[in-house]
Structure formats: C-alpha cells, structure tokens
Amino acid sequence: MQLQDLVINDIKPLNITDKIGDLQMLFNQLTYSHIPVKNNDIYIGCISETDAHCFDGAKSINDCNYTIEGFFVRSTTNWLDVLEAFAQNDSNIMPVLDKNNQYLGYYELNDIMHLFNETPFFAEPGGILIVEKGLQDYSFSEISQIVESNNAKLLGAFISKMDSDLVSITMKIGNASLNEVIQTFRRYSYNIISGHEEDSYIESLKDRSQYLDKYLNM
Numbered sequence: 001m002q003l004q005d006l007v008i009n010d011i012k013p014l015n016i017t018d019k020i021g022d023l024q025m026l027f028n029q030l031t032y033s034h035i036p037v038k039n040n041d042i043y044i045g046c047i048s049e050t051d052a053h054c055f056d057g058a059k060s061i062n063d064c065n066y067t068i069e070g071f072f073v074r075s076t077t078n079w080l081d082v083l084e085a086f087a088q089n090d091s092n093i094m095p096v097l098d099k100n101n102q103y104l105g106y107y108e109l110n111d112i113m114h115l116f117n118e119t120p121f122f123a124e125p126g127g128i129l130i131v132e133k134g135l136q137d138y139s140f141s142e143i144s145q146i147v148e149s150n151n152a153k154l155l156g157a158f159i160s161k162m163d164s165d166l167v168s169i170t171m172k173i174g175n176a177s178l179n180e181v182i183q184t185f186r187r188y189s190y191n192i193i194s195g196h197e198e199d200s201y202i203e204s205l206k207d208r209s210q211y212l213d214k215y216l217n218m
Contacts, residue, residue, distance in 0.1 A: 003078070007104055008105050011035070013038040013103060014035060017061070018061055020059065020064070024053060031092075032093045033090070034046035034093050036106065038103065042103075045069050048069065072094070072096065072097050073085050074096070075096055075104055076099070091109070093109070094109070094112075120155050121156035124172075126155050126172045127173050128171070128172055129173055129182065129195050133191065135164075135166060138167055140157065143169060146190075150184055152176030155171075157169055
C-alpha cells in the first residue's frame with residue numbers, strides 16, 4: 001500500500017473565523033489530539049484539544065491564533081519521517097500538504113503504526129537483542145559482522161538509548177539461536193542488556209551460584 005492511500009478527508013479543517021464552541025464540540029465528538037485550521041482555504045496549523053478547552057472567554061479561533069501549531073508533512077514524505085513527525089508534535093493526527101502547500105487531508109497515527117508493524121523487524125520471526133557499548137567504540141558495520149558471522153540475519157537495528165558515553169542498540173535477529181550471537185558480542189566487549197531468548201551463559205552462572213550456595217550451606 002502506498003502511503004498516500006492512507007490520507008483521510010472525513011474531517012475538514014475549521015476556518016480561523018469559526019467559533020471556539022464549534023472547535024470544542026468537534027473535539028468532544030472525536031478522539032483526535034489536534035484539529036487542522038485554515039485561513040481562506042490555506043492551511044495554517046493545528047490547535048490541540050488541551051488548548052481548545054482553555055478558550056472559554058474567546059469567541060472565535062482567531063482570538064487564540066497564538067496557540068496554533070504549524071506542523072505538517074508532505075505527500076512525498078516517507079513513512080519513517082511521518083512517524084517521527086507524530087512523535088515530535090505529540091499528535092495522533094498529521095496534516096498532509098502537497099508541493100504547492102495545498103491541504104490534501106491527514107494521516108492517523110494508528111494507520112502509520114500499522115505500516116511499521118508490517119515491516120520485517122516486527123513481522124518476521126526472530127529474537128530481540130539489546131546490547132550496550134561506549135559511544136566511540138561501537139559501529140553498525142561491526143554489529144552486522146558479529147550477527148552474520150553466526151549465520152544469522154539482521155532484520156533491523158536502531159539506537160534505542162544514548163547517554164553521554166554509552167549507547168544501547170536494539171536489534172532483531174533471525175535464522176539463529178541468540179545464545180551464539182550473544183557470546184560473540186561479549187567477546188567484542190559489548191554489554192548484553194536484554195536477550196529475548198534463553199541466554200545459556202547467564203543460566204550457567206545461575207546454576208553455578210546455586211550450587212555454590214548449597215555447598216556453603218552444607
């Protein structure tokens with residue numbers, strides 16, 4: 001499915017001259033975090049539900065135009081950048097403009113998330129592994145090499161956390177047991193944060209610890 005096929009037009013933008021009461025009523029009928037606003041058929045931004053319910057003394061949207069947020073995406077924007085726009089603007093609705101700045105409609109967050117869930121990172125079977133290493137010491141080429149040296153497939157990887165001197169990389173790995181991959185990452189000085197498959201190294205340490213406890217308590 002093309003991303004443009006997900007553009008929705010069932011809610012038209014309100015005009016900046018419309019009443020605040022109409023805006024509030026629309027929010028009461030919908031589950032959207034924002035409503036698009038236009039001025040003379042030109043999209044100018046969105047008003048959030050939180051702001052809309054603080055305008056009891058105002059008569060029209062124009063009286064509160066300082067709260068309008070001018071976010072949008074283009075019809076040519078790829079789905080990953082669209083998802084980023086949703087996150088940056090804390091919205092579940094994203095206006096779509098063409099190259100001439102004409103309003104085409106909007107995306108719903110759930111539809112974009114559905115596309116994300118259809119990617120091999122989520123759809124293909126495999127294990128999730130999170131590793132940690134120094135900010136200056138890791139490389140994705142090394143990570144790929146480690147995974148593939150164990151005859152495994154790297155289905156996807158991204159930086160899931162970044163501190164001042166450490167990064168955490170989350171990856172999905174297919175076609176192999178995670179245990180062998182985990183041991184190789186340890187040999188390359190990666191710290192294993194989480195592996196969603198039994199880690200024989202950790203289980204072995206637990207077994208030895210339990211044995212030692214029994215021995216000392218004899």
